[in-house]
Amino acid sequence: MRNRYFVHVLILSLAPSGGVWGAAARQAPNDAMGPDRPIARAVKAAEPPTMDGDVLGDPAWRDAPRITGFWQTTPDEGRPATEETEVRVLYSAGVLYIGVVCYDSDPSQIIVSDSRRDASLDEMDSFRLVLDTYRDRQNGFLFGTNPAGVEYDAQASNEGQGGGFGGGRAQRGAGGGLNVNWDGSWTVNVQTGAFGWSAEFAIPFRTLRFNRDEAQVWGVNFERTIRRKRETAYWAPLPRQYDLPRVSLAGSLEGLELPAPRNLQFMPYALVQGARDVEGIAYQTSGPDVDVGADLKYSITPSLTLDATYNTDFAQVEVDEQQINLDRFNLFFPEKRPFFLENAGTFAVGQPGQVELFFSRRIGIGPDGEAVPIIGGARVSGDVAGMKVGVLDMQTEQVGAAGIPANNFGVVRLKRELPNRSFVGGLFTNRQGFGDYAADDDYNRLVAVDGQLGIGRYGQLSGFASHSFTPGATDPEYAVRFEAGYDSERWRLQTGYSEIADGFNPEMGFLERSAYRAF
Numbered sequence: 001m002r003n004r005y006f007v008h009v010l011i012l013s014l015a016p017s018g019g020v021w022g023a024a025a026r027q028a029p030n031d032a033m034g035p036d037r038p039i040a041r042a043v044k045a046a047e048p049p050t051m052d053g054d055v056l057g058d059p060a061w062r063d064a065p066r067i068t069g070f071w072q073t074t075p076d077e078g079r080p081a082t083e084e085t086e087v088r089v090l091y092s093a094g095v096l097y098i099g100v101v102c103y104d105s106d107p108s109q110i111i112v113s114d115s116r117r118d119a120s121l122d123e124m125d126s127f128r129l130v131l132d133t134y135r136d137r138q139n140g141f142l143f144g145t146n147p148a149g150v151e152y153d154a155q156a157s158n159e160g161q162g163g164g165f166g167g168g169r170a171q172r173g174a175g176g177g178l179n180v181n182w183d184g185s186w187t188v189n190v191q192t193g194a195f196g197w198s199a200e201f202a203i204p205f206r207t208l209r210f211n212r213d214e215a216q217v218w219g220v221n222f223e224r225t226i227r228r229k230r231e232t233a234y235w236a237p238l239p240r241q242y243d244l245p246r247v248s249l250a251g252s253l254e255g256l257e258l259p260a261p262r263n264l265q266f267m268p269y270a271l272v273q274g275a276r277d278v279e280g281i282a283y284q285t286s287g288p289d290v291d292v293g294a295d296l297k298y299s300i301t302p303s304l305t306l307d308a309t310y311n312t313d314f315a316q317v318e319v320d321e322q323q324i325n326l327d328r329f330n331l332f333f334p335e336k337r338p339f340f341l342e343n344a345g346t347f348a349v350g351q352p353g354q355v356e357l358f359f360s361r362r363i364g365i366g367p368d369g370e371a372v373p374i375i376g377g378a379r380v381s382g383d384v385a386g387m388k389v390g391v392l393d394m395q396t397e398q399v400g401a402a403g404i405p406a407n408n409f410g411v412v413r414l415k416r417e418l419p420n421r422s423f424v425g426g427l428f429t430n431r432q433g434f435g436d437y438a439a440d441d442d443y444n445r446l447v448a449v450d451g452q453l454g455i456g457r458y459g460q461l462s463g464f465a466s467h468s469f470t471p472g473a474t475d476p477e478y479a480v481r482f483e484a485g486y487d488s489e490r491w492r493l494q495t496g497y498s499e500i501a502d503g504f505n506p507e508m509g510f511l512e513r514s515a516y517r518a519f
Helices: none
Strands: 010-013 039-041 071-074 085-091 095-103 126-132 140-145 152-156 187-193 196-204 215-226 231-234 251-257 264-279 282-301 304-310 374-384 387-396 406-418 422-434 443-455 459-469 478-487 491-500 516-518
Touching (some): 039 085, 085 251, 095 126, 126 152, 140 187, 282 374
Parallel strands (some): 039 251
Antiparallel strands (some): 095 196, 126 140, 187 196, 215 231, 374 387, 406 422, 459 478, 478 491, 491 516
């Protein structure tokens, strides 16, 4: 085995500033880091608001309670926000409405530096919110905007750990941590004025996933960024080492009384193309080439979704960002195809961008980047009796020109979430090749177990162990990783051990490099 060793221990000491917890000035409540968190209430709308961004002038918002009292995380942790922020929550039978007023004493100094969808909102004036719809304190839906009306949305799993807000756009959204490439169906409108700026969010309940209870209690937190002051403030206070996906410290949203949503979407497509070649005065005409397909989405329960596809077309998928490889390691390109993005965090096991035991981009793309047609497939994902469940089966065609056999891809993922940021799970993947170009015993399989244990408020142990099965392999085919961390306001300690055996071969996964040990 070619072994590479290195030691990675991070120790960071943070000295308190004048505005940290315990200072004499008015501060966040003493229990701000404890179990008692703020409570917001949603009100059923007598009439839906006019979606024009005008919260102050729309009478539909008058009966909704004002949610105020934001606390700084930076620059003066624990002190009240320097500018007032008001949030109101309404709902109808099918839509959740959120109205936000971001007052500003000097609106001319508002900073907007990017207007792309899903652009990072950290370096501009912005507002974001997270909804922990299962109230499991580990997963959530994020929505955000800025004074230019940008739409930002993401799915967070494991409180955003593993590929979160940090990192470039090319590396984000792999499925684990924070899946920025997930795009939900919702709208936002913004208005600016002498008061500052305001925004109205309309989020259909069919975009979200939640349990069957008629009376819902969700986790919620709101974040406002004031860029010129380098200020970040939260409604449910957070220590400076955490950010919005830390839903274990979110507040509560009460008052939602919802019927079970019905979500059925059928999206067919048809492509017709023909050609006529002219040579001299003779015409050579080819008959029309017709291609049809369809996607189906159906909510089996409010928390369990079926996605099915036939003759999948990815013509409208955003292209990958260009990367230049200056070393010997594999480049990582995140999944952007919509069919694979919903609940992608459920299937995530390993180290995002380094060791992904299941990587959906292996389906429909050949070993040299060739497009491999997908005949069809289905996925069931969501929550069943408190268990996160993901089952996927996809079938691809053989490509004679490239000598690529037909393949069936199957994945089963189970994950049981436990109190205090803990969970235990298992993963099974299977690729089975057949057809004219398949070799004898053309398959690859993998099993894995993973888990996380929260220790107190700041400590955490996590890791996974996996074994692949490849016909004819003689080298060991295992991979393990264990990690321990402590993350408080003053100290950040982290250490771990990884080992990837020479023969470890996750053909349905991603390896940045193989055959190494790392401490």
